[in-house]
Amino acid sequence: MDPKQVSAQEKREHADPHEQAMSIPIPILILVALMVIFGIFYILAGDSSTPPEYGDQRTMKDLMAKAASTSDSVDGAAIYTARCVACHQATGAGLPGVFPPLAGSDWVAGKPEVIAKIVLHGVQGTLTVNGTAFNGAMPPFKEQMNDVEIAAVATYVRKSWGNAAPPVGAAVVAAARTETASRTEPWKGDAELAAMK
Amino acid sequence: MATIILLSAFIISIVALVFFIVAMIRGWFDPDSKGAEVIFAANEIGNPEDPAASPEARKALERTSPEGDDHAPDPRELESRAAADRSTDTITFVFLSCAIVWLLAASFAGLTASIKMHEPDWLGAYEWLTFGRIRTLHLNALAYGFLPMAGLGLAIWMLPRLLKTTLVGGQFALLGAILWNAGLIAGLGAIAAGFSDGMEWLEMPWQVDILLVVGGAIVAVTLVLTLRRRNVDHLYVSVWYMGAALFWFPILFLVGNIPGVHFGVQQAAMNWWYGHNALGLFFTPLALATIYYFLPKVMGTPVKSYALSLLGFWTLAFFYGQVGAHHLIGSPVPGWLITLSIVQSMMMVIPVFAFSVNQYYTMQGKLRMLLHSPTLRFLAFAGLMYAASSVQGSFEALRAINTVTHFTHYTVGHAHLGLYGFVAMALFGGMYFVMPRVMQREWPYPKLILVHFWLSVAGIGIYFIALTFGGWFQGMAMLDATRPFMESVTLTLPYLKGRSIGGALMTLAHVVFAAHFVAMVLRLGPARDAPALFYVPKGDRA
Numbered sequence: 071m072d073p074k075q076v077s078a079q080e081k082r083e084h085a086d087p088h089e090q091a092m093s094i095p096i097p098i099l100i101l102v103a104l105m106v107i108f109g110i111f112y113i114l115a116g117d118s119s120t121p122p123e124y125g126d127q128r129t130m131k132d133l134m135a136k137a138a139s140t141s142d143s144v145d146g147a148a149i150y151t152a153r154c155v156a157c158h159q160a161t162g163a164g165l166p167g168v169f170p171p172l173a174g175s176d177w178v179a180g181k182p183e184v185i186a187k188i189v190l191h192g193v194q195g196t197l198t199v200n201g202t203a204f205n206g207a208m209p210p211f212k213e214q215m216n217d218v219e220i221a222a223v224a225t226y227v228r229k230s231w232g233n234a235a236p237p238v239g240a241a242v243v244a245a246a247r248t249e250t251a252s253r254t255e256p257w258k259g260d261a262e263l264a265a266m267k
Numbered sequence: 268m269a270t271i272i273l274l275s276a277f278i279i280s281i282v283a284l285v286f287f288i289v290a291m292i293r294g295w296f297d298p299d300s301k302g303a304e305v306i307f308a309a310n311e312i313g314n315p316e317d318p319a320a321s322p323e324a325r326k327a328l329e330r331t332s333p334e335g336d337d338h339a340p341d342p343r344e345l346e347s348r349a350a351a352d353r354s355t356d357t358i359t360f361v362f363l364s365c366a367i368v369w370l371l372a373a374s375f376a377g378l379t380a381s382i383k384m385h386e387p388d389w390l391g392a393y394e395w396l397t398f399g400r401i402r403t404l405h406l407n408a409l410a411y412g413f414l415p416m417a418g419l420g421l422a423i424w425m426l427p428r429l430l431k432t433t434l435v436g437g438q439f440a441l442l443g444a445i446l447w448n449a450g451l452i453a454g455l456g457a458i459a460a461g462f463s464d465g466m467e468w469l470e471m472p473w474q475v476d477i478l479l480v481v482g483g484a485i486v487a488v489t490l491v492l493t494l495r496r497r498n499v500d501h502l503y504v505s506v507w508y509m510g511a512a513l514f515w516f517p518i519l520f521l522v523g524n525i526p527g528v529h530f531g532v533q534q535a536a537m538n539w540w541y542g543h544n545a546l547g548l549f550f551t552p553l554a555l556a557t558i559y560y561f562l563p564k565v566m567g568t569p570v571k572s573y574a575l576s577l578l579g580f581w582t583l584a585f586f587y588g589q590v591g592a593h594h595l596i597g598s599p600v601p602g603w604l605i606t607l608s609i610v611q612s613m614m615m616v617i618p619v620f621a622f623s624v625n626q627y628y629t630m631q632g633k634l635r636m637l638l639h640s641p642t643l644r645f646l647a648f649a650g651l652m653y654a655a656s657s658v659q660g661s662f663e664a665l666r667a668i669n670t671v672t673h674f675t676h677y678t679v680g681h682a683h684l685g686l687y688g689f690v691a692m693a694l695f696g697g698m699y700f701v702m703p704r705v706m707q708r709e710w711p712y713p714k715l716i717l718v719h720f721w722l723s724v725a726g727i728g729i730y731f732i733a734l735t736f737g738g739w740f741q742g743m744a745m746l747d748a749t750r751p752f753m754e755s756v757t758l759t760l761p762y763l764k765g766r767s768i769g770g771a772l773m774t775l776a777h778v779v780f781a782a783h784f785v786a787m788v789l790r791l792g793p794a795r796d797a798p799a800l801f802y803v804p805k806g807d808r809a
């Protein structure tokens with residue numbers, strides 16, 4: 071097309087825009103001043119001398135507080151759903167011949183340190199539950215859960231589906247953990263556990 | 268100690284910035300101190316634009332434009348304008364056509380990703396359609412497809428007009444566009460096949476990035492050559508923003524993608540330095556340049572305050588580069604970096620207000636024009652969303668709010684308010700103005716522009732509201748240790764479905780836009796001789 075030809079669209083336009091020289095309105099200047107003052111205060115208030123590895127503004131105290139929380143704030147039912155339900159089932163009845171029941175089990179209702187030790191290290195080999203022998207493998211949980219969490223799930227198991235055993239304290243789990251600290255493999259079924267009952 | 272150093276650095280840099288801006292306003296740096304006054308155009312030409320060239324509609328427009336500037340067009344200016352347009356029309360056409368293709372592809376990818384969030388099994392059998400890939404495809408097709416193609420296409424078109432010259436080295440821009448698109452296709456293919464650098468915004472493999480860097484640099488060559496041939500003494504604000512965007516982007520993209528340099532925490536800090544600068548120093552300036560040009564252009568009013576333009580530009584340039592770490596609040600990054608990023612995020616309200624007030628003065632008394640002009644409607648909406656999303660973002664950076672919103676859908680709502688409500692809408696507005704000049708033909712179906720506008724506005728409205736509420740509730744649920752984590756996931760489901768509805772409307776809007784674009788290019792539909800207007804006032808209807 072002829073470069074000199076001006077199309078209808080181009081003809082009807084306004085001039086290209088330009089700027090006038092109005093000065094900056096006072097409210098904007100006030101805004102700028104306020105923002106700078108805010109910045110100074112935020113910097114003064116915002117600093118923490120804690121090491122950055124803890125995460126922004128987090129102190130050792132915040133991190134410790136989490137670890138020391140009591141079993142009240144940890145939800146045993148939620149842990150059971152997340153960690154145990156796949157094998158022992160939501161009803162606690164297990165699967166006949168494969169996974170033993172927790173409902174009515176004498177292992178569950180017995181001494182609190184027994185269930186703590188089972189959950190800490192898992193079980194392998196023949197295990198008799200309520201007179202029926204099982205021969206499966208339960209994984210250890212000592213790496214995945216802390217004492218408070220194991221206590222919470224054990225407490226939950228001991229008071230659900232008709233079980234009515236007293237709660238398990240985190241201290242019991244901690245003691246069991248220290249006592250068996252050197253253990254690297256699961257309990258060998260009845261062979262090792264029967265004596266503890 | 269860290270506080271003292273940070274505080275003094277902050278204060279010193281602010282003082283320097285204030286001094287610099289005052290110097291620019293007063294013209295202390297200009298050799299002949301003509302400063303701000305040179306900017307007036309010699310002649311005001313032309314008649315009210317977007318609203319009707321047909322006599323009736325023009326009358327209508329003049330009534331809404333109080334000054335009713337009805338100057339006889341200066342033939343020399345018209346000729347230079349036509350020459351500028353002829354030198355860019357092929358190249359702009361190529362860029363904008365690519366933009367349309369990427370817009371469509373990206374919209375469908377986004378919609379697919381959105382539906383998958385509440386129907387996770389849908390289309391699960393195809394690896395490239397799994398969420399991790401289709402979301403990434405969506406983001407990359409927009410961030411490196413639609414947005415830069417549309418933004419650069421408009422920049423290339425505006426620049427010769429603003430410099431009163433013709434485009435120099437157009438063939439470079441064309442070559443750059445080809446390389447860029449080739450790189451993007453390769454990059455998207457790699458992502459679909461499962462190759463990714465694993466950092467958000469930087470997913471495309473670095474080997475492919477080379478094509479984008481070279482392509483982008485070649486496009487910049489054209490602009491530098493054109494700048495050197497300018498016939499004006501004063502550079503209009505849009506030129507500052509476009510020039511800066513083109514200068515900043517290749518640097519950002521290159522640093523972000525150099526392999527084997529950044530590791531660990533440092534890599535995360537670099538990732539978000541890049542991510543936020545791509546938004547703030549590339550997309551934002553391109554969209555602001557578009558608004559700064561077309562809004563006064565269509566309204567026929569000059570931008571009121573050169574000083575405000577300067578304040579807005581330099582504060583944006585200064586603050587934006589330091590805000591990236593607000594994406595890492597709570598992470599093991601040095602505390603001073605986070606604090607600084609939060610402070611500078613809040614400081615961003617300064618350029619936002621400077622821009623908004625300047626636009627407000629431009630539109631003052633002429634708001635009725637919004638009823639008539641499609642370009643204006645998109646641009647005014649975009650300008651409002653710029654203010655809204657920026658102020659939202661400033662507050663989102665404060666630690667108290669960020670602990671709730673971080674890692675939730677709230678962030679995604681904010682991202683779309685900014686990138687869609689502001690950037691994409693501004694680019695749509697610009698494209699509606701430019702295409703009739705490029706094609707020398709009017710939009711065949713003005714009603715479709717109206718449909719596009721309202722579908723987009725309704726879509727982004729639903730999208731934003733759904734995710735803002737859903738995301739906030741999600742954040743509160745995650746902070747509450749007594750509620751199981753899964754609750755924070757399931758409670759978002761209704762809001763995610765809402766997002767899919769909003770997204771479907773936006774996608775539909777883009778289909779309408781694309782169809783209209785194709786009809787125009789193929790010269791289908793009625794050949795109209797009046798510009799596309801929404802309404803011709805009653806008394807003036809034929």
Ligand code: HEM
Binds near residue numbers: 405769
């Ligand atoms: C031009 C228009 C659009 C732009 C510029 C855009 C931009 C973006 C950006 C920047 C992100 C990353 C957000 C983040 O994770 O912080 C994103 C993610 C996403 N977008 Fe869009 N988008 C657009 C349109 C759409 C549409 C039409 C839909 C359809 C529903 C959509 C759905 C999504 C989804 C589902 C995600 C993933 C969110 C997540 O990972 O949780 N977007 N988009």
